[in-house]
Amino acid sequence: MRVRVVIATAGLSWGLASCAGSDGSDTASSSAGAPAATSSVSSPSSSTPAISPSSQGSPPTSVASAPPGIQFLSPEDSATLLAAQNALFGDCMRDHGFEYYPPPYDQLLASARGSEASRAERFPYDAALEGMPYRANDPAQQLDRSNDEYVAALSSDAQARYAEVGGGSWDDVAEVDALANSIQTPKGGRLSEARAELFGSVETSLLAEFAGGNLQNIIFAAVEADPVVMDAIAAWSTCMGGRGYDFEHFGEARGRARTSPPDAEAIASADAACTSETDLATAYRSAYDEEVQVLAEQYAAQLAESNAATAAALQRAQQALGG
Numbered sequence: 001m002r003v004r005v006v007i008a009t010a011g012l013s014w015g016l017a018s019c020a021g022s023d024g025s026d027t028a029s030s031s032a033g034a035p036a037a038t039s040s041v042s043s044p045s046s047s048t049p050a051i052s053p054s055s056q057g058s059p060p061t062s063v064a065s066a067p068p069g070i071q072f073l074s075p076e077d078s079a080t081l082l083a084a085q086n087a088l089f090g091d092c093m094r095d096h097g098f099e100y101y102p103p104p105y106d107q108l109l110a111s112a113r114g115s116e117a118s119r120a121e122r123f124p125y126d127a128a129l130e131g132m133p134y135r136a137n138d139p140a141q142q143l144d145r146s147n148d149e150y151v152a153a154l155s156s157d158a159q160a161r162y163a164e165v166g167g168g169s170w171d172d173v174a175e176v177d178a179l180a181n182s183i184q185t186p187k188g189g190r191l192s193e194a195r196a197e198l199f200g201s202v203e204t205s206l207l208a209e210f211a212g213g214n215l216q217n218i219i220f221a222a223v224e225a226d227p228v229v230m231d232a233i234a235a236w237s238t239c240m241g242g243r244g245y246d247f248e249h250f251g252e253a254r255g256r257a258r259t260s261p262p263d264a265e266a267i268a269s270a271d272a273a274c275t276s277e278t279d280l281a282t283a284y285r286s287a288y289d290e291e292v293q294v295l296a297e298q299y300a301a302q303l304a305e306s307n308a309a310t311a312a313a314l315q316r317a318q319q320a321l322g323g
Helices: 075-095 105-120 146-152 156-167 190-199 202-224 227-242 250-259 261-277 280-298 300-320
Strands: 002-004 173-178 181-186
Touching: 075 105, 075 156, 075 190, 075 300, 156 190, 173 202, 181 202, 190 202, 190 300, 202 227, 202 280, 202 300, 227 250, 227 261, 227 280, 250 261, 261 280, 280 300
Parallel strands: 002 181
Antiparallel strands: 173 181
């Protein structure tokens, strides 16, 4: 499978001092740009107030180890990498005559924690761990649109230049085989340079981002297709039907509870009972752990490379943020 994507980590060489343009120049005309909605660059964030890297809060000082196997970043480490990437990207864009407003570390951390909570909710309901009823959604963050407003105010020519400087061109891409998936992103552009500065190369950043994030979707897809899990989900659905709920998948119960708060406790209680009666959680976790082990053995070399690169990137991120 070939995936064309701009993803959220880095690659070229540590110590990128001049932020040279794609034409080799060290500066660029101040007439440039393109709104994030029309640009191929996946901007680190286009919705936060101006803030200097030194005032972005206190990122963690611990560095992840890198033994073989599948490792998923903690919210703190994810936020640290993104904070550094944003700071580097902003510095480079300013060197080219543009503004860019990096998000604060605390906001990135809140987002990363939300993503981790969402991943946990892909497993069957564990009332002992989560409480009764389900965990409430985190309140929506109020996002500043400073970057969107800045880009929108540029001329059309400036917007096009902003997109080119920030995102590079799909005519010249870096490509890597990440765990049997072909991943691409533009080689040029300040975003790729920021990722490269952290990870050592664009290609390494692609591998690390896929192994650290996208791989979760592959694992969950395999678990959901496991015959034992499918039978357990079907049994759970039958059990819930006996309690008056027409759900085919356990994820639907949580969704209904959140759209109908008065019914949340009753739905969660039924969900917890049926999950226990059908051994759904045990079957699901067993299949998940087995799939993780299979992939860890199958792609041991690439995962070890990714883990080591991510550990090094975290050290560089902390240095970039003054930690």
